[in-house]
Amino acid sequence: MKAAILRDRRSMVVEEIPTPKAGPGEIILKMKYTGICGSDLHLYSTGLLPPDTIMGHECSGVVAELGEGVEGWGIGEKAGLYGALYCGKCFWCMKGFTNLCREMGGIGIGDMPGGYAEYMRVFPSMLLKVPENVTLRDLAVMDPFATAYHAVRMSGFKVGDTALVMGAGPIGLCIIRHLRLAGARLVVATERVERRAQAAKEFGADVVLDAGDNVLNTLSDLTNDVGVDYVFECVGVPDTTQEAFNLVRRAGKVVLVGVCLEPATVQPVLWIIKEVSMQTTLGFTRAEFGDILDFMHKGVFKADSLVSETVSIDELPEAFERLLSPNTELKVLVEF
Ligand SMILES: [Zn+2]
Ligand SMILES: [Zn+2]
Structure with missing residues (x-):
């Protein structure tokens, strides 16, 4: 598969790498859209991430492979992705603040490869079921609304x-x-x-x-x-x-x-x-992400109001450099 890999500070390359396989209890998502987040631009330019990180946490896609023991999802089903990793057991998770989990982590920031790639490995606990009328494009802009x-x-x-x-x-x-x-x-x-x-x-x-x-x-x-x-x-x-x-x-x-x-x-x-x-304030909780899906189901937020440009994964390194200088874009999505 193609992936955009951040080799080092301000050095991103698009390469062919092995497509991930679903291990037991895992799901492989085939990406459709991944939004470029302001925090990605900050991390790209400051060099705070480990070398060879695949960034991208504002993703939408469809289920491509189910690992052993995964139930409740079907191949081709679209999924919303809560990109923060949380334990579900600590003091903060028990109070619903999954965004403040003691073991806080996230996809695309070095803990797990993110969505600037054609496929991504995720856990079912990170996915949300999506109403029929919410599109993959809408799903990719849930993150800023949340x-x-x-x-x-x-x-x-x-x-x-x-x-x-x-x-x-x-x-x-x-x-x-x-x-x-x-x-x-x-x-x-x-x-x-x-x-x-x-x-x-x-x-x-x-x-x-x-x-x-x-x-x-x-x-x-x-x-x-x-x-x-x-x-x-x-x-x-x-x-x-x-x-x-x-x-x-x-x-x-x-x-x-x-x-x-x-x-x-x-x-x-x-x-x-x-x-x-x-x-x-930091990010949003898992429950709030569900609320945003509900708002989208009711037509309160649509991607089109926010998305000003889409680029291909091959164009991503150039887009990052362009977006670092003062620019007029709103939300830019990578489309696969
Ligand atoms: Zn973001
Ligand atoms: Zn926790």
Whole structure:
């Protein structure tokens, strides 16, 4: 089979490697789509993964082979994939927080080969049954909708609250949609790229500002001099971490969703004098993934609103390099 292998930092090659075989209790999935995640781009450029990793955790495909003892799945059946590995037994798993499992791991980040390959070995516990009307393309974008869903749920956001979403990449866009579903009174987004700014309006933002505009003044104008109740930080670079605290109202809440891999300079005194609270969020739970399937079954989310481009696996190394520089894409999928 063909696989895109990350040899080293910023060095990805597409090669023929042996197709995996299903061992006892395992399933082989034939990939149809794998989404390129912002975290993949971070890991690609920072070199934090072990050599020869096959990345890709936002996958959809069909069952191609069943290992000995696997029941409940048929060849050719489509499957949703929960790409986080969890034990199901630890303190956090028992409370439903499978995203915080003590033995936390994931496909495509060095623990198990991911979906930038034509076939992938998985365990049945990672798969979800998929309603007939949810397509393989929809399944490939469940990950950003689920990440955004978890972030909004963890934030405690309530009907009538107001929010600023910093950054309208795929996660920011999905947060805007969830805030609307949650009954937001005002959703403002900041985004520099015109295409993403346009998408932010389509996803439900009332106002979209350039991050270079005088955002604080505009938020004040839009809220009778109060400011927004929540700031969702979805950019994940050092500067925007402190900026989120500057932009939230007194006694408001900052939700850190963007994954910043570098040290950030912050000024705690500026948080303290506003009595700001903060919530960090990581991925989503297995149960929340099931909820997103249900939303998709009801037609609330469709892939087409989020996918801006598809590439072949042969084009993947070039696409990674292109997406690292400032770009106008929303979600890019590898199509097999
Ligand atoms: Zn992802
Ligand atoms: Zn666990």
